[in-house]
Amino acid sequence: xxxxxxxxxxxxxxxxxxxxxxxxxxxxxxxxxxxxxxxxxxxxxxxxxxxxxxxxxxxxxxxxxxxxxxxxxxxxxxxxxxxxxxxxxxxxxxxxxxxxxxxxxxxxxxxxxxxxxxxxxxxxxxxxxxxxxxxxxx
Amino acid sequence: xxxxxxxxxxxxxxxxxxxxxxxxxxxxxxxxxxxxxxxxxxxxxxxxxxxxxxxxxxxxxxxxxxxxxxxxxxxxxxxxxxxxxxxxxxxxxxxxxxxxxxxxxxxxxxxxxxxxxxxxxxxxxxxxxxxxxxxxxx
Amino acid sequence: xxxxxxxxxxxxxxxxxxxxxxxxxxxxxxxxxxxxxxxxxxxxxxxxxxxxxxxxxxxxxxxxxxxxxxxxxxxxxxxxxxxxxxxxxxxxxxxxxxxxxxxxxxxxxxxxxxxxxxxxxxxxxxxxxxxxxxxxxx
Numbered sequence: 001x002x003x004x005x006x007x008x009x010x011x012x013x014x015x016x017x018x019x020x021x022x023x024x025x026x027x028x029x030x031x032x033x034x035x036x037x038x039x040x041x042x043x044x045x046x047x048x049x050x051x052x053x054x055x056x057x058x059x060x061x062x063x064x065x066x067x068x069x070x071x072x073x074x075x076x077x078x079x080x081x082x083x084x085x086x087x088x089x090x091x092x093x094x095x096x097x098x099x100x101x102x103x104x105x106x107x108x109x110x111x112x113x114x115x116x117x118x119x120x121x122x123x124x125x126x127x128x129x130x131x132x133x134x135x136x137x138x
Numbered sequence: 139x140x141x142x143x144x145x146x147x148x149x150x151x152x153x154x155x156x157x158x159x160x161x162x163x164x165x166x167x168x169x170x171x172x173x174x175x176x177x178x179x180x181x182x183x184x185x186x187x188x189x190x191x192x193x194x195x196x197x198x199x200x201x202x203x204x205x206x207x208x209x210x211x212x213x214x215x216x217x218x219x220x221x222x223x224x225x226x227x228x229x230x231x232x233x234x235x236x237x238x239x240x241x242x243x244x245x246x247x248x249x250x251x252x253x254x255x256x257x258x259x260x261x262x263x264x265x266x267x268x269x270x271x272x273x274x275x276x
Numbered sequence: 277x278x279x280x281x282x283x284x285x286x287x288x289x290x291x292x293x294x295x296x297x298x299x300x301x302x303x304x305x306x307x308x309x310x311x312x313x314x315x316x317x318x319x320x321x322x323x324x325x326x327x328x329x330x331x332x333x334x335x336x337x338x339x340x341x342x343x344x345x346x347x348x349x350x351x352x353x354x355x356x357x358x359x360x361x362x363x364x365x366x367x368x369x370x371x372x373x374x375x376x377x378x379x380x381x382x383x384x385x386x387x388x389x390x391x392x393x394x395x396x397x398x399x400x401x402x403x404x405x406x407x408x409x410x411x412x413x414x
Binding site for chain 3: 139173174175188189190191194196197199200201204205208233234235238239240241243248249250252253274275276
């Protein structure tokens with residue numbers, strides 16, 4: 001049994017879903033493990049992780065619009081020092097994921113056919129986002 | 139330290155919560171590990187995972203109704219090629235879990251008394267669902 | 277590769293966010309591992325886990341109020357035997373996390389600057405809450 005770690009940086013350009021499945025697959029391939037568990041951990045509280053449909057762009061647009069309505073701007077938040085998109089970003093992060101773990105089988109991510117792994121950016125003008133990856137296996 | 143993996147298939151008959159705690163316990167028992175971590179990963183984007191109350195069926199019915207209202211059908215989604223229950227299924231999946239990790243202690247899942255592990259089916263007519271299990275421990 | 281486990285108990289005094297980052301850091305430090313993965317698992321269905329902003333108390337108050345509105349009391353739940361705050365507690369748990377996994381790098385939690393780890397209590401009069409911790413690494 002051994003471990004591998006990597007920080008992946010994902011540049012974002014405003015709110016929306018940014019796929020990083022290929023970066024994660026590359027990390028697993030380079031680590032050279034056949035069987036294991038990979039964990040993604042996003043180091044932010046105003047962006048999150050999500051596994052979603054990777055084929056239909058319309059489904060991703062519906063998903064983005066849904067979260068805009070579910071945790072809207074201009075809802076009279078007490079915390080508004082960091083701009084109107086900051087508090088909704090924390091709420092949308094709370095409703096989705098900060099960590100995700102995926103088994104590795106036959107040296108590949110055990111994803112279903114339609115699953116893509118996304119960073120979900122909730123802010124309009126965010127710094128580069130960091131995702132810490134951890135792999136344990138052999 | 140060693141690992142074990144298994145694919146569990148769960149047949150579903152329409153939307154709702156389907157418990158698979160026993161299948162997970164069986165996997166842990168057969169792997170013969172005393173101490174470890176088990177991870178469940180659902181290989182779909184229109185069904186999800188949830189740990190919930192295992193005693194009161196009324197609580198599960200309330201939970202199912204709540205998600206039907208929170209991410210309703212007929213909300214004017216752009217993505218509607220796959221039927222009216224498809225886009226709400228993706229949204230309900232985003233709001234719940236795709237992966238769950240549970241410590242193993244004294245050869246048992248470290249669940250609380252009232253915790254059951256459920257597949258949350260969001261579609262009316264879904265294929266058999268697959269959950270990839272991974273266990274690391276000794 | 278080795279493992280460590282611990283149960284952390286968190287006393288709560290009504291609904292809200294209770295930080296336990298220090299207890300988790302202490303567990304990692306005492307286990308003496310440089311590289312690994314720590315998993316937190318809450319053994320309840322009416323309290324949950326959340327990684328959120330650790331600097332602005334107003335952001336946490338907004339977050340608490342948001343979930344009070346999103347899964348309100350007095351919504352005509354079928355399951356009401358355990359008091360009016362019980363069913364909303366299950367719903368708020370379903371919308372947030374029961375397990376969280378965080379990489380360990382250089383003997384420290386790989387958290388971002390603004391991330392704190394919280395127990396999210398959803399009930400007014402709950403027993404002491406238990407979080408099962410598991411660490412694998414070396």
